[in-house]
Amino acid sequence: MRGSGEELLPQTVLRQIGDKMYEKRKLAALEVEQIIKRLAQQNDQHRIRIIIDKLIGEFAFSAVANHRKGALLCLAAATVGLGAPSEAHLRQIVPPVLASFTDQDSRVRYYACEALYNIAKVARSGFVIFFPEAFDALFRLSADSESNVQNAVQFLDSLVKDVVTACPSFDVHAFIPKLRDYLRVVNPHKRQFLISWVVLLNSIPDLDMISYLPQLLDGILAILSDVNREIRQAAFGCLHEFLVDLRRIRRADFGSLTAILVDRTAATDELVRLTSLSWLGHFVSLAPNALLGQLPQLLASILSNVSHSNAEIHGQARKLSVELLGLPPGPARKDVPALLLVLHQQLSGSTCDATRLEILHWLHLLLRRAKAEVLLALPHLLPQLLDLQALGCADEVQAASLAVLAAVASCDSAHFQGVLRALLDRYRGPSGALLLQHGGSGVLRRLCAHLGGRHVFMELAGILRHEPDLGFAATVVQALNLILLTAPELHKLREELRSAATGGGGGG
Known part of the structure; x- marks a missing residue:
């Protein structure tokens, strides 16, 4: 029984595989397809393996670019000839094709995309076992310097998405960490590629992507800051769909999501800030306990954004503050010292009347709900409240500050006298x-x-x-x-x- 690759593949075919002319390489691939098809009908797995090994060993990793191109055409043709390639066949054929995605020759990279497309089209669900490696390869080439390679990637990517969405055995749980890590990239082509995958996964009816949102949200918000308008719109649309889902099912790890959003309200990009504040505003009704559980950090974020020059950001921060002030449960008592520290620090560092006014609203709330804790912090707060009467603040700020002072004075006779003594002390000396x-x-x-x-x-x-x-x-x-x-x-x-x-x- 003949067993060598040279005996199984005619010399004319072997010569044509590495020919400089595409048409001849294509003829060789068609011949390989027919030979493999006949052997598959005979179930001659041994000879099939020998031919594939010959294509890989002699051509796929050759120093000659045309040999590598021909090998890719022939490996794809062999898969077509098999008709229903087994996992063993695919594990022999696919790795050298994937390796060609990093070839220094752009034409080889193009042929690698084309070959993998034809392999995946034949293998369908059998191709899913190579999804992690294929995704890595697509991710890299999505930012290829050659436009023809990028176009080939788009066609292959579309097919891989079809295969994945139709395959019940696709392991999304194993895929999410990779997607999370890749979302940190800054290349616009790669960002666009990644967002398209997030959108796809979230569109699969039986897939609970909300449970994975804490791993993906920060990366999507980062992409929202991209300078490319089309990419920003894609990220914004993706976030909108997630928010619609959250409002519909009202079940998620809101604590983790809140922490991410609070952190992103300090982003330099205004759209990221505004979107994060908007989401937190929705969480007031969706998950108030998640917000109250991180109220000190959230309050610091709100106070920073109330003074923002962007009117939309200022308005959204102010709206969020008002909604939080209106929540019936109020802050947990254990958080009151942390809240007072935030208010003290913000009052010390802010020269913005809007921020000062918001701080005073919160102090008034805390006086009603946690009077004892506020009075303990009074040695730090009282001088600041009195300063607001002397710094040329807006009338509204002065009035709000005085209302807080009056509320403190109303607590008992000792604090009534304390406020008046502190006020009189402000009038000593020439100043x-x-x-x-x-x-x-x-x-x-x-x-x-x-x-x-x-x-x-x-x-x-x-x-x-x-x-x-x-x-x-x-x-x-x-x-x-x-x-x-x-x-x-x-x-x-x-x-x-x-x-x-x-x-x-x-x-x-």
């Missing part, structure tokens, strides 16, 4: 006297409006009675007298004093 002259009247009037004129004046009188600096006491008393005589907020107190004076005169 304090200037502050009292230009802004002190308004601050004291608003405090009276919040806390009651009689209460404020009586407490201030008690403090000033024991003031060792008589000059300072006289200055403050003079300011208080002017306020008492003219301020609308003290109209009721003036009436009470006038009534008391009249009653006293009648009794004398």
Whole structure:
């Protein structure tokens, strides 16, 4: 029985396999297909293997490019000749074809794509065992420098997608880590290739891609920042479909997703920031506990974005803050110190009125829900709140700050006195006297409006009675007298004093 490759393949075929003319290489491939087909009909597996080994050993890894091209044509033709190639056949044929995807000759790479296309078309579900290697090869060549190779990759990629979606044995669980790692690339062609795969997988009805979203979300958001408009749109569309699914099934690892989104709200790209904030806004209704579980980090993110120059980002951050403030459960008490630290740090570093106003809203909320913890942090917060009365802040910020101060003062008599003492201390010295002259009247009037004129004046009188600096006491008393005589907020107190004076005169 003849057994060598030379005996099984005519010399004319062997010469044509490596010919410089494509037409002759094609003729050789057609002849190989017919020979393999006859041997397959005879179930002569031994001779089939010998021929394939000959094509691989002598041509597929030859130093001559035309030999390599011919080998690829013939290996694909052999697969077609087999009709229904077994796994053993494919494990012999496919590896050298995949190896040719890295060939330095672009024409060889092109023929490798064409060969694998024809092999996959014949093998169908049998090809899935090579999917990891084939995907790697496609991923690399999706950014090939030659446009004809890129076009060939697109055709092959389309077929591989068809094969995968039709194969119930496709192991998506094993594939996701590879996809996750590849999503970190920055090459636009590779990004487009990867997004198309994510979209495909998410379109398969029986595949629960939401369970894999925590592994993919960060990479998709990174692709959303691509400079290419088409790629950004593809990523945005992909994210939209995931969000639709989340809103429909309302089941996911929202904790992990929240952590990713919070991190991405600090991205330099504005679309990534805006999209992340928008998703977090949807999570308020979908998974409020996931947000509350990471509230300190989320609050820091919100406060940073409230001051953003992009109106959409500012608006989305503000909207998210309002929605979180309205959540019934409120923050877990164990998170309150962390929240207060965030507010303290943001108040120290921010010069933006919008951010300051948001901080004050949160302080007011915490005073209602966790008063004891807020009062413990008061030594750090009180000076900052008083600063907002003196830094030329917007009227709205000053009013909100004073409302918080009034809420603190309302807690008990000790804090009432503490707030007033701290306020009076701001008016000491030359700079304090200037502050009292230009802004002190308004601050004291608003405090009276919040806390009651009689209460404020009586407490201030008690403090000033024991003031060792008589000059300072006289200055403050003079300011208080002017306020008492003219301020609308003290109209009721003036009436009470006038009534008391009249009653006293009648009794004398």
